[in-house]
Amino acid sequence: xxxxxIGGRRQRSAAWQWAxxxxxxxxxxxxxxxxxxxLEGTLPAxxxxxxxxxxxxxxxxxxxxxxxxASLPTPTPLAQFIVVTATSDPASAxxxxxxxxxxxxxxxxxxxxxxxxxxxxxxxxxxxVIAPPTIAPTSEIPELLKIxxxxxxxxxxxxxxxxTTPGEVTxxxxxxxxxxxxxxxxxxxxxxxxxxxxxxxxxxxxTTEVTFEQYVAFLxxxxxxxxxxxxxxxxxxxxxxxxxxxxxxxxxTTYTIGAGLSQHPVYGVTWYGAREYCESVGRRLPTEAExxxxxxxxxxxxxPWGNTWDNALAKTRLPRDAPPGSLQVGSLPLGAxxxxxxxxxxxxxxxxxxxxxxxxxxxxxxxxxxxNPTGPIIGQQKVLRGGSWDxxxxxxxxxxxxxxxxxxxxxxxxxxxxxxxxxxxVIGSADLNxxxxxxxxxxxxxxxxxxxxxxxxxxxxxxxxxxxxxxxSSSAG
Numbered sequence: 001x002x003x004x005x006i007g008g009r010r011q012r013s014a015a016w017q018w019a020x021x022x023x024x025x026x027x028x029x030x031x032x033x034x035x036x037x038x039l040e041g042t043l044p045a046x047x048x049x050x051x052x053x054x055x056x057x058x059x060x061x062x063x064x065x066x067x068x069x070a071s072l073p074t075p076t077p078l079a080q081f082i083v084v085t086a087t088s089d090p091a092s093a094x095x096x097x098x099x100x101x102x103x104x105x106x107x108x109x110x111x112x113x114x115x116x117x118x119x120x121x122x123x124x125x126x127x128x129v130i131a132p133p134t135i136a137p138t139s140e141i142p143e144l145l146k147i148x149x150x151x152x153x154x155x156x157x158x159x160x161x162x163x164t165t166p167g168e169v170t171x172x173x174x175x176x177x178x179x180x181x182x183x184x185x186x187x188x189x190x191x192x193x194x195x196x197x198x199x200x201x202x203x204x205x206x207t208t209e210v211t212f213e214q215y216v217a218f219l220x221x222x223x224x225x226x227x228x229x230x231x232x233x234x235x236x237x238x239x240x241x242x243x244x245x246x247x248x249x250x251x252x253t254t255y256t257i258g259a260g261l262s263q264h265p266v267y268g269v270t271w272y273g274a275r276e277y278c279e280s281v282g283r284r285l286p287t288e289a290e291x292x293x294x295x296x297x298x299x300x301x302x303x304p305w306g307n308t309w310d311n312a313l314a315k316t317r318l319p320r321d322a323p324p325g326s327l328q329v330g331s332l333p334l335g336a337x338x339x340x341x342x343x344x345x346x347x348x349x350x351x352x353x354x355x356x357x358x359x360x361x362x363x364x365x366x367x368x369x370x371x372n373p374t375g376p377i378i379g380q381q382k383v384l385r386g387g388s389w390d391x392x393x394x395x396x397x398x399x400x401x402x403x404x405x406x407x408x409x410x411x412x413x414x415x416x417x418x419x420x421x422x423x424x425x426v427i428g429s430a431d432l433n434x435x436x437x438x439x440x441x442x443x444x445x446x447x448x449x450x451x452x453x454x455x456x457x458x459x460x461x462x463x464x465x466x467x468x469x470x471x472x473s474s475s476a477g
Contacts, residue, residue, distance in 0.1 A: 135279045142221045142280075148214045149281040150206035152419055153340050155294045157202035159369065162292050163195040163361050164399040168302065175309070176394040180318060184394045191358045191401050196365035198289045200372055204419040205286065205294050208329035208342050209265035209350065210277060212257045216248060218277050219255040227255070227273075236273030237266070238409050245411075263328040265348045265414040271382045271406030274351040274415035283417035285353040288401075289373050290418060291385045295345075295398040297338045302397050304337035304344040314346035315389045316396055326389050345396035348414035349388040355379030356403035381405050388412035 169189040176184035215237070219226050227236045227250065239250040246268060249256045269277075278284050286294070295304050303309060311318045313335030315327045330342040337344050344350075354375025357363075364370055375383065381403040387396030390412040395402065404410060 135284055136282050138282050141282050144217055144221055145281045148217045149283070150208050150210065150214070150416070152204040152206050154421070155203050155205050155290070155339055155341075155418075157200055158293075158298070159197055159199040160293055160296065160298060161195050161300055162198045162289060162399075163365075164189060164192045164397075165195055166193075168399070172302075172394050172397060176392055180392050180394070182392045182394060184392070188394070189400065191361065192399050193361060194365050196361060196370075197368075198364070198370045198373055200287075200289050200293050202421055203286075203290055204421055205290070205339070205341055206283070206416045206418070207336075207340060209348060209414050209416045210274075211263050211329055212247065212266045213262040215266040215269065215273075215277060216255045216257045216262075218280055219248075219250075221280070224250075224253055231270065231272040231276035234272035234407060235270055235409075236276060237269045243409070246409075264326045265329055265343070267326065267348055267411050267414050268409045269351075269414065270409060271351050271404075275353070278415070278417035281417065283419040285351060285415065286418040287372070287374050288352050288354045288383050288385065289370075291344075291350070291352055292398060294339060294341050295337055295386070301338075302399070303335075304341070304398060305335055309393050310335075314387075314393070314396055315343070316346040316387060317390060317392055324389065344386050344398070345393075346387055346389055346391075348386075349384040349391075349402060349412055350386045351413065351415040352383035352385055354383045356381040356383045356401070384413060 169186050169192075172189070173184045173186050176182040219236070222230055227239055227248075229235060237248065238246040239248045239255070240246050241250055247257060247261055275285050295301075301307055303314070305313055313332055315322075315332065317324075326347050327343075329347070333342065335345060336342045352375075355377070356379055357376045360376055364373060382405075384402040384404055385400075387393070387400065387402075394400070404413060
């Protein structure tokens with residue numbers, strides 16, 4: 001007996017029906033997996049609702065390579081660095097809100113560092129990292145700069161306690177209020193806590209702050225328009241062409257300074273301008289630990305000469321009937337530190353190589369005894385030390401920290417240089433005759449702009465508009 005399909009026709013296969021039944025659940029599962037992956041952040045969610053991202057921490061790898069800037073008379077190694085920034089633009093960097101930018105930096109050797117920064121997506125934060133210094137070898141220092149650079153003294157290396165204590169700050173605030181009629185607060189010293197031990201190697205420090213005469217010589221060696229952007233690509237200082245209050249004259253060819261200010265500490269110089277001068281004379285800016293070591297010695301003194309304040313030993317805002325402005329460098333020899341370094345209290349505040357961080361001492365104390373610390377790796381401001389003629393004694397304590405942006409031109413800020421002891425040619429002189437450097441120039445009036453973490457705590461005295469000239473050099477402060 002034979003069997004045939006009903007109706008005499010061959011029946012069709014049902015495989016396609018089973019395939020359709022299997023495809024629909026498979027598609028549903030696949031879409032579910034993709035949505036889960038996108039929510040996890042592995043794939044870009046192009047069709048998901050956008051939300052305001054939270055503040056994120058980004059690791060930035062800074063890659064420095066040696067290149068040359070052909071625009072400078074002498075080719076200068078420059079650093080290139082890559083910066084990752086956060087942005088709210090979804091079109092940037094494939095919609096991820098991260099942008100890699102390459103920017104030129106100052107002199108550097110090849111170096112790679114990693115730092116962490118916080119960035120909000122509502123704006124772009126560009127991180128700048130200043131490259132290590134490039135100090136000129138002795139053989140390359142122009143003879144004029146060898147002649148005018150300051151004498152140095154040896155600061156012995158060793159361990160010492162850096163920072164202050166609550167008891168010292170309490171007493172300093174009490175004296176500021178009761179003795180000096182100031183308005184000091186303990187919070188002004190919060191960034192100097194806690195006291196912690198550090199160790200530094202021996203180094204050489206200039207006995208005096210860099211003078212206008214020395215800085216004008218540096219500018220003239222650099223050539224016309226050197227002050228504009230020839231300090232690692234940044235302005236060095238202002239002349240009367242940029243600010244009528246600036247004391248330096250530039251006639252398009254030569255820089256000059258009046259004899260009345262020639263031996264006063266240079267002021268209004270940027271941090272970049274200070275660093276460039278030091279490197280040009282074969283030296284560098286001191287670290288914060290080196291500066292405090294030179295000022296405090298082994299016995300932790302509150303002032304360079306000891307623990308008791310004396311108006312006659314430092315040029316500050318006291319006494320109030322004294323002329324405002326700086327004194328000639330080294331005018332108060334009895335106020336020198338134990339190592340013979342002058343004007344480490346008052347006169348002008350001094351630029352330091354370290355970046356400023358309010359919490360740096362806390363971090364350093366947690367790490368234990370630090371060897372030759374150099375401060376935070378990044379920051380927006382640079383450390384200042386020593387107080388100035390425009391501040392009260394509270395700000396001239398050897399432990400007090402201040403800060404300012406490295407591109408600011410402030411009348412109460414100057415600097416001095418230090419040198420590593422490997423260089424045998426450490427003899428210089430600040431006695432260059434300035435007769436050929438120009439004529440007397442009216443100095444700038446005091447700058448009274450309030451600055452965060454700066455020093456004035458009282459209104460300027462009535463005589464604050466008096467010209468700062470050579471007559472102030474005879475004042476005892």
